Amino acid sequence: MPSGRRARVAEGTSLLEAARQMGVEIESICGGRLTCGKCKVRVEEGHFPKHGIESRADHLTPPGQEELDLLERMGARGARLSCSAYVCGDVLSFVPEESRAQKQIIRKSATERAIEVVPAVRQVYVEVDRAVLGEHRGDWGRLQDALAEQWQLTELSIDLQALQRLQTALRQGNWAVTVTLWHDREVIDVQPGYQEGAYGLAVDIGSTTLAAYLCDLRTGELLATESAMNPQVAYGEDLMSRISYAMMHKDGLAKMHKAVIDALNKLAAQAARAAGIRTRQIYEAVFVGNTTMIHIFLGINPVELGGAPFALANRDSMDFKARDLGLRLHPGANVHVLPAEAGHVGADNVGVLIAEEPYRQEEEIVLIVDVGTNAEIVLGNSRWLYSASSPTGPAFEGAQIRYGMRAAPGAIERVRIDPATKEPRFRVIGEERWSDEWDLRPDAPTESQPKHLAAGICGSGIIEAIAEMYLSGIILPDGRFNPACRGERFRWEGRKGAYVLARAEESAMGEEILVTHEDVRNIQLAKAALYAGAKLLMMRAGVEKVDRVTLAGAFGSYIDPLHAMVLGLIPDCELSKVHAVGNAAGDGARIALLNRRKRLEAMEVAHTIRYIETAVDPDFQEQFVGAIHLPHATDPYPHLEGILPEGGTTEAQARARPRRRSRRRQKQPTPA
């Protein structure tokens, strides 16, 4: 139990072996030496007619003192260790979740998925022949022989760092050691005696943010999540300016490489501290990131990614020694980098793919949008997959927005506007109450005052603000402020309007927080680029509509699906089928860290997905022009019927839009 498998085994077979024969893998690190206790099972007693057996505790050999002691220490009195209980009659046994070798973790995703825990790193306990005079195998030879005999591990190599520690470990452990293996082919650590604890780090190197996930490689458990600014922002906000920096400065690459490595070392140390482990217990790290970030991370000049034909140094997945990159994890630790798809679609998008698995979607056509400075877009299902990269620019991340800021305490993240009064209310990060519930009187009790005043507007905030401004008639479908809007919430400079989202007393700076004409323009351009990319893939795939939309990206998970669709960020779709899944790229890294088979899947999908180059596609330009409107000049949004303001999207309006502005804007979407 609980699998319900049954079989007839020879008398004297251990429960562990019996389970194995039935295809049930029970965990065992010590290999039956009564040190790890991982193979614990519960023996059910009684009459089980369904199984046709009469199970009794004495149908197993009785536990010895050593087993009883270990079970006592583990707080598992009454259980048995399956390695030490030998079958001598009918037995019904329950294998608890924690004893199962093939562990699973459940990932929250658009469609919940279970991930099997089969990492590249594992630890085994092994007893090694003592060195004796006249026998010359050497300690490594003896260890190899023991690993072959006790764990069927052959053709192993050993990392120099592990070899340097081998002799001491063998003697300290009295010729018993715990060996840490990578892909069952390289010994990367040898520790004296029985040891437990192999951890891994999954990292998403974003242009702006570094996110690190520390996992237990045995259980798959996520122990710590840490993030930090990518210090490379000092060398340029977006990818193109980083590439320029590498081109223009002789030591530009070296500086940016060092900056990110230093930051990653700090992040790893932070995560280890948070999880209460040592950095040197991190035996593997898996990295995703856009192609430019991965190039710089690996010390490869990203200059080729700055211009056509956007040649990658390497598309495929790669493994290196962490130390060769200057990373301070375990000295023998390896680094795995997921493959890329093309010059503009990197390992981060492959991470999204293996996390969301659109290639397992039988019928429905999925659109996945990873929103960031560069948006990666995937469209397809199990039959075909397309991807593209769209240069949205940093507006969604709060840059190019007058009061834009990162998603930090005080950032406006939710906005509602009353269509009748045009009065807004908003919520800031770190404060649960909406702004209309704030008591701002100086003599108000502390608990009714907001914990944070408004400090600016983050990405999800600006999207909601503009969508709400549109829904309430403050801005017109072409993005202009409605000239009819006047009053204390509005500021006008000639024909350019601005909307007061937060009053001076609501703001931390003591000044009004505005959404300006230019802010609206920048968001329009960004969303048009994103939409045009999605539309281009739909054209190439020959589909008219999508069945499901997944919004990915750390920021994407905060976007409200309705507002995204009102803005025309994504094409029309049933609202219940629009999901935000958070940092799917980071999740992909974590999945590849925990499941080595997903690395092969990553290679496969990276090779089979069809990448569409937006930069040179005339259809992209065409779609971009049409998508400047809210939500679109011509494409219908039946699922927004009754939600959009009247006359929201008409062909007449589209025709009314002056052509030359769209031409001027065509310069915008160059790849970066």
Added chain:
Amino acid sequence: MPSGRRARVAEGTSLLEAARQMGVEIESICGGRLTCGKCKVRVEEGHFPKHGIESRADHLTPPGQEELDLLERMGARGARLSCSAYVCGDVLSFVPEESRAQKQIIRKSATERAIEVVPAVRQVYVEVDRAVLGEHRGDWGRLQDALAEQWQLTELSIDLQALQRLQTALRQGNWAVTVTLWHDREVIDVQPGYQEGAYGLAVDIGSTTLAAYLCDLRTGELLATESAMNPQVAYGEDLMSRISYAMMHKDGLAKMHKAVIDALNKLAAQAARAAGIRTRQIYEAVFVGNTTMIHIFLGINPVELGGAPFALANRDSMDFKARDLGLRLHPGANVHVLPAEAGHVGADNVGVLIAEEPYRQEEEIVLIVDVGTNAEIVLGNSRWLYSASSPTGPAFEGAQIRYGMRAAPGAIERVRIDPATKEPRFRVIGEERWSDEWDLRPDAPTESQPKHLAAGICGSGIIEAIAEMYLSGIILPDGRFNPACRGERFRWEGRKGAYVLARAEESAMGEEILVTHEDVRNIQLAKAALYAGAKLLMMRAGVEKVDRVTLAGAFGSYIDPLHAMVLGLIPDCELSKVHAVGNAAGDGARIALLNRRKRLEAMEVAHTIRYIETAVDPDFQEQFVGAIHLPHATDPYPHLEGILPEGGTTEAQARARPRRRSRRRQKQPTPA
């Protein structure tokens, strides 16, 4: 020609391909692109009845301008490039030595041997598809495809350092690059365009001396030989004291490791300078050394080698990245360490084995003695091989000798003593004339004065001195000074005599250079240990005599065979079959560097040779006692008949030797 092979080939076959079909490998780096010129051949014209052909130049397609220009630049007018000459009639062609792919180098050894040059590192020129928009293989993918197509190289990996340089190299070389490969499986360098020059370093890490040999990996040519003191001598003269240092000091290993790595970096730089190449053109280094030296070199604590059971960290050959050891060669360079045989017989002796190849000796039984602070002894032939290590101590290297010194200018290296007058003459390193031809008068013309006065006695000098003292009756077979010897050449202190080898005016220090009673004793102990080791192997193998003796070791090559035998350093053997072969361990490293197949041979012999532990063998102690005498208390030396002084070796004398001295001395031969 000159192989004399002939074959019928299809018209239009290139000479290069035709030769290949006949099993004659002609060198080609550029693969037929008229850049390397390595495939040059000479076409013979005329009637060749033996081959039954009528060869004429116009039986080949005529050379194009590009070929003519390259031949002109190479100073090879009149030759043809076999890649560009296509057969259209009978052709007799001569392949010069330098164009043959399977180059050979001849090594001076006891039996001259040819070494085929098939190194682990090779360079190939390759033309790579340009990156084009819409094609996403990545530069490394494109390079892999090109290497597979043009050179049939598949399943390659690339070193991070090479990947970092790949994109620049491809563009600088206009999509043609020279790729440096290790074992045809790892790309360790990519350089723009056509490049030549891959070098390797073979190093013997001796306890006292580091010897480095810089070789051209294409031709096998030895370009530079450099040597230096092992700076670890500051931490102890012999192995045991280094092991103690590592045990007693927390940072002992780190200090000694750093010392040898720093010295090796200097040595590599020196060798590169001497050969006129850059250190970063050294793509591989092969190391030999005794087990303690190899442990420290690899950063492994040698403490286990200091006591039974003398466990090695690893017996087998190993490959590591040079950078992981702190070696500054090419950043992607690899290091190969030859295997060891046992705790006391290391890679240096395996080097001797693959250089001297006793396992190819069909009938004769060979004894190989590698003389050093620890002597390694090998006995056998193609049917069986035994090895042992014998703790000779540093006497042979000039230590423990009152006027001992290293083999440097001024060191006495040759000695002759007149049996009648007991007058010596000697020769010092750096001066060709014997001391009796020196004109020491202050007013003598410069050219008749010796360039160096005597500064001390080196290893070969002390062996000759003591052998000559014995032959001339100055010392007795048991090592005591003959009490009858009096006069100006003798100094007596009680019953301990001393012999004036160089007079004060012949010495650089202005004082007499003596050979003392203690010097004789120390050499006796050293030679007895060596002899006992050899004898032990003979006993184990069940042989009475050896057919051939090879003296190895940098110092071994200066030992005169006659004197070595008079002293009883080696068992009796026909004098013409005693050879000194120099630093065979270093030669072995060089051979393994140039011929990767010899590395497999090294592994094979390291596993099959039978190692005899002298330290714990009672027979060794027994043999040691008997061998204190000159040349031996009981073993006969028929080949020295008429050479040894009368009554040189009698059983009576052996019995006369006090037993307790030999017992006291038994403490000496502990392993170190």
